Amino acid sequence: MKELQLSRYIRSYLPYIVAACLLLTFLVYLFLSSSQTYEASAVIKYEYRGAVNGKAPDGSNLDVSEVKTSAILTKVIDKLKLNNSMYSTDSLISRIKTQDILDKDEEQLKQAMLEEGEKYEPKPDTVIVSFSATNSEGPQFARAVLDEVLNTYFSEFGKKYLNVGAFTNPISKINDSNYDYIEMMDIINSSTSDTIKSLWARAEGENSFRSSATGYSFGDLANRFSFIQETKIASLYSRILEYQITKNKKILQSNYSERMTQNRITAQVQQKSISDLFKLIDDYRKQMMGSIKAAELTDPLYDHGTSKKTTNIDDTEEWTWEVADHTVTYDKHLTSWRDASEIKSNAMTDIDYYKYLMQHFVACKGLCGGDKLCAGTGKTCSDIGNPDYEKEREKVEKDLKVLVDELDGLFDAVEKTNDEYNEFLGQSNISTLSTVSVTEGLNIPMYMTIAFFFLVIVCCGSAILIGRMNDIISYAFFTDHLTGFNNRQSLDNFLTSNGRKVLDDGTVCVVVTIKNQVEINKALGRESGDNLIKYFADLLKELFAQSDTFKVYNGSSQFFIFVNRTDYITVEYLLQRFSLLLDNRDKFTGVDIHYSVGMSETSRNEIRAIRALLSKAVTRQAEHTAAAVKEDKQ
Amino acid sequence: MKLILLIVAAIMIYCIAAICMKSNDYSVSHIKKVITAKRKLKLWTLLGGVICALILVYSSYYQSASGGSGIITLNYSEASKAQNSNKTRFNMGEILSDEVIDRAIQKGGMKGVTREGLRKALVVNPVVQGDSHDRDSYHISTEFRVVYKANKETRKLEPTTVIQLVAESFKEVYIRKYAKNFGVLRFRAEEAKQFKDWDYYDIAYYLSMRADNISAYMSELNGESPSFKSKKGMSFSSLAAKSGNIRTELLDNDLLAYIRDRGISKNKTEMLKRLSYNNNMMRFDMRKANSSFNINNQAVEMYAAEMTRIALVPTIDGNKDYYMSKTKVGLDDLSLAAKTASDQAQELLLKIRKNSAFANSLRASSSAFGTNPVVDEEIDEVVQSLVNISRDAKNTAQEYTESRMNEVISVQINYPSMLRTAAKCLILTLLFFGALYVLSVTRDYTEVRLGE
Structure with missing residues (x-):
């Protein structure tokens, strides 16, 4: 069998090894690429005072996971115009992660508490927010989504915790409604008043804010609304009342009548509540006074509170005072009494207001002819008797439309200003420590390099294994064990596989046959005869060592050698050397060795088929004799 | 270009491996000797180099x-x-x-x-x-x-x-x-066209509001940069003061005072009705405010003294110093609410009285309907002043913004550099040609060794 030569195996399979390594590495690359993820992340820090204690600006607990609520993600999906069928809020939420960043002191505290077995509640004010995108979505998608999430979160944070109260525009389609003119004016006036109040509340809080989108500050907008209220709204109101302009007097009357009735009921109900609360407050006070006095008798030091000791991280002690709060319930009762009283009082005032309005519409101005023809009809006195009524009504309608349009424009400006204010508040209270950066989830070049080297080792190992198995199989089935040459079976396979090939120039077939093998066997014994055959094989091996050959022992002391990429003269020379070596041999010197040698070459003999080449070589065998050497050294 | 480099690297690795394996000699000197041995240039290597050069030039052109x-x-x-x-x-x-x-x-x-x-x-x-x-x-x-x-x-x-x-x-x-949006600073003379249908009081109110807009904006910018001066030497504080003066002198003290005192109106009847309506509405609001005050006050009176036994609490202030603070109870909220209601009622009362005074002037006035040339002239003067101040304010603000925003x-x-691109192409072509040359050398070497 051939020797175990690792380099031979690798060399013979080198193209396959290279191709397999490259192909498999490419497949690994495809697999890794498809599994690649991109993580966009940014660092934010809550800057307002309560943040270090884990509190939101309104005093509630700060929940950083609010950055991934469905309300925010819905807005993000809208803003980025993502396909709803591909991206649901839940799927996006699951890809957003928040990670608290603790400073060194906080880390130490956490470790200490965990070691003591105490429960540690993190109060982070610095957070990493990240979003993962798949390979098909790409890094740009990850960056865009995270940017938009943070933008929306900052705005919502400002809206929820800092900019209390939203602006609504209840008058936008009021002209299309079925309200009477005075009712529309009531709604317009009321919403304008509420808006002015809200605007001034914001102007007083953050009077340096001015919107870049609209150019207005909250104060500017409040003044605009006030101007409209005191001039245009007031003017319209007074004209409607003066000219008794209504769509239907009877319906209007019923409407306000009903309101007055409702208000009376409210006042009555509140009165009951007021009386009950008054009694409750008094009873509560008496009971509390009694229990406090009793407590003081037993504990002279009882003073409505207790001291509490806490130990800090640096082992210093701190005393805090916890007030025993009896007043909360009492205050609640009193505030309820106050609220009920105000509701009742306002209800009564509103009744007088409605009466004031109604008296304008039902009054007879004498225009209907002085006979009170307007009484009991759906029309007012002016409607019946004033020639300018219709003109004035049309003018009021037109002015109302203009007013609503103007207010719509202002409400729009308020909304834009407020939206920008929310963003401003968010950014003022949450700062960005590091803007969005995108990293790859997998280090593909590194993994590919590792995979490549691993595959090289595996492929080389496989090549060695396959090569060695080949050697074993070849030795077992296709090698003549005596000579080490290929056997007849191997020759058949060789002839079959090359049977249809057109041989190149320089392909030579050599046939060597030991003619007197039988005699030598008889003279020297079977074993010596075999040794002679082996001797011939060794000689041929040595001579043709540097050539590309296919050597066969065909049995019956016959050798075939097929030599590639050579020429006739070179092989002839080698055969001459063969003869010389035999003549000057140092083995089997006591016997003559008769042998024949035949040779054929493709171009010289103009043969291109392997079998014909072999036949030619066989037929062209020439007899030779290597005479016995005088002194037998065997 | 990366592909060319990859091919060059692959060829070189193959050639070195082939030479080493064929000769069984893995030393660098042997490889160097084989590669640097003088051999004839093969046509196909030259051809390969030329093709590579053409591909590189085309791809560079295409990329740019x-x-x-x-x-x-x-x-x-x-x-x-x-x-x-x-x-x-x-x-x-x-x-x-x-x-x-x-x-x-x-x-x-x-x-x-x-x-x-x-x-x-x-x-x-x-x-x-x-x-x-x-x-x-x-x-x-x-x-x-x-x-x-x-x-x-x-x-x-x-x-x-x-x-x-x-x-x-x-x-x-x-x-x-x-x-920064300077829209609110813009006041053009064309804005005065809408005054045609407005009464004098409304015009004066509107002009006051616009003067306040400019004044407030200038004050804000002054707060941002008190030392800034425009090329014309104007500062925000001077502009705020000027617009403030327009408001105080030209509007409040002159125009509005004249209108109120003389009872000037384009339509006296309508103005009187409006003032009456306004006052009536404010009276209702004032009634609510007064009621709120009374109720809160009553709640304060009802508050049991014993329930407000003051507990002094050790507290830390902003400087981390201890002090004794009073606990806050409902009494504080009620009294604050009473104060707010009282302030609101006072404000409304003031407005009602002003309106009543104006209404009295209107009734006493002789003219019932029509324009007043004196007031018209006064209004034109105010409009012109506002136009001027608005222009100055806007220009100054724009200069300031431009200086801050730094473009x-x-x-x-x-821009792609032709020289750089040409150099890259040349280097890659030479590398590729070199690789092909080494490949041809390797092929020759391995064939010779086979034939030995």
């Missing part, structure tokens, strides 16, 4: 014709805090927002190019990005690289022009959205 990049830099001061100039959060995605893309298409007259088509050809990345997981590597990006790679829809567009248009469009959109956003286009 179909792609380009530029850098957008945010220069304003808030950029280093990841903010827009109006102190809201900067979002990198806005560089390629719908508005910017549409504007670029419109400016460039890009026919047949859709918004999505152009967007797909553009990518924006920060020039430097930090690492969120390493405290020392936090970074706020203020420079962004815009890369353009032509697609089917945009292949006819010139890359540097596209990038320039996108960058300029972004700048325009950004300034419109986030730079806001600058753009640097990366």
Whole structure:
């Protein structure tokens, strides 16, 4: 069998090894690429005072996971115009992660508490927010989504915790409604008043804010609304009342009548509540006074509170005072009494207001002819008797439309200003420590390099294994064990596989046959005869060592050698050397060795088929004799 | 170009491996000897080199014709805090927002190019990005690289022009959205045209409001930069004072006072009715405010003294000093509510009295209907003053903004260097040719050894 030569195996399979390594590495690359993820992340820090204690600006607990609520993600999906069928809020939420960043002191505290077995509640004010995108979505998608999430979160944070109260525009389609003119004016006036109040509340809080989108500050907008209220709204109101302009007097009357009735009921109900609360407050006070006095008798030091000791991280002690709060319930009762009283009082005032309005519409101005023809009809006195009524009504309608349009424009400006204010508040209270950066989830070049080297080792190992198995199989089935040459079976396979090939120039077939093998066997014994055959094989091996050959022992002391990429003269020379070596041999010197040698070459003999080449070589065998050497050294 | 380098590397590795395996000699000197031995140049190696050169030249041309990049830099001061100039959060995605893309298409007259088509050809990345997981590597990006790679829809567009248009469009959109808006400072004489249908009181009110707008804006800017002076030597404080003077002297003390005192109105009847209505409405509101005051006051009186036994509590102030503070109870809230209601009632009462006084003047006045030339003249004077102050305020504010924003956003286009591209092509061609030469040498070497 051939020797175990690792380099031979690798060399013979080198193209396959290279191709397999490259192909498999490419497949690994495809697999890794498809599994690649991109993580966009940014660092934010809550800057307002309560943040270090884990509190939101309104005093509630700060929940950083609010950055991934469905309300925010819905807005993000809208803003980025993502396909709803591909991206649901839940799927996006699951890809957003928040990670608290603790400073060194906080880390130490956490470790200490965990070691003591105490429960540690993190109060982070610095957070990493990240979003993962798949390979098909790409890094740009990850960056865009995270940017938009943070933008929306900052705005919502400002809206929820800092900019209390939203602006609504209840008058936008009021002209299309079925309200009477005075009712529309009531709604317009009321919403304008509420808006002015809200605007001034914001102007007083953050009077340096001015919107870049609209150019207005909250104060500017409040003044605009006030101007409209005191001039245009007031003017319209007074004209409607003066000219008794209504769509239907009877319906209007019923409407306000009903309101007055409702208000009376409210006042009555509140009165009951007021009386009950008054009694409750008094009873509560008496009971509390009694229990406090009793407590003081037993504990002279009882003073409505207790001291509490806490130990800090640096082992210093701190005393805090916890007030025993009896007043909360009492205050609640009193505030309820106050609220009920105000509701009742306002209800009564509103009744007088409605009466004031109604008296304008039902009054007879004498225009209907002085006979009170307007009484009991759906029309007012002016409607019946004033020639300018219709003109004035049309003018009021037109002015109302203009007013609503103007207010719509202002409400729009308020909304834009407020939206920008929310963003401003968010950014003022949450700062960005590091803007969005995108990293790859997998280090593909590194993994590919590792995979490549691993595959090289595996492929080389496989090549060695396959090569060695080949050697074993070849030795077992296709090698003549005596000579080490290929056997007849191997020759058949060789002839079959090359049977249809057109041989190149320089392909030579050599046939060597030991003619007197039988005699030598008889003279020297079977074993010596075999040794002679082996001797011939060794000689041929040595001579043709540097050539590309296919050597066969065909049995019956016959050798075939097929030599590639050579020429006739070179092989002839080698055969001459063969003869010389035999003549000057140092083995089997006591016997003559008769042998024949035949040779054929493709171009010289103009043969291109392997079998014909072999036949030619066989037929062209020439007899030779290597005479016995005088002194037998065997 | 990367592919060429890869092929060169693969060929060299193959050749070195083949030489070593054939000769069983893995020394560098042997490899060097084999490769550097003098041999004839084969035609196919020359041909390969020429083909490589042609491919490289063509691909370089194609790349420069179909792609380009530029850098957008945010220069304003808030950029280093990841903010827009109006102190809201900067979002990198806005560089390629719908508005910017549409504007670029419109400016460039890009026919047949859709918004999505152009967007797909553009990518924006920060020039430097930090690492969120390493405290020392936090970074706020203020420079962004815009890369353009032509697609089917945009292949006819010139890359540097596209990038320039996108960058300029972004700048325009950004300034419109986030730079200071001076619309409220603008007061033109044309605004006075609407006064035709307004009564004098309303005109005076409106002009007061506009003067207040200018005054407030100037005061805000003065708070930001008290020392700033325009080229004409105007400061924000002087402009605020001037507009304040217009409000006080020309409007309150002159125009409004004249109107109220003389009872001037274009339509006395209508004005009287309006004032009456206004007063009636305010009386209802005042009644509510008074009622609220009384109720809160009554609640304060009802509050049991024993329930407010004051507990002094040790508290830490802002300087981390201890002091004794009173606990806050409902009494405080009720008294504050009473005060608020009282203030509101007073305010309403003041307005009612002013309206009543004006109404009295109107009744006493002789004219019932029509214009008043004296007032008209006064109004024209105020309008002109406001026009002048508004122009000065706007110009000063714009100068200030321009100086602060420092060109806001600058753009640097990366133009491809012909020399650099040619040098790259030449080096790669030589490398490829060298690899082919080594390959031919290797083939010769291995064939010779086979034949030995």
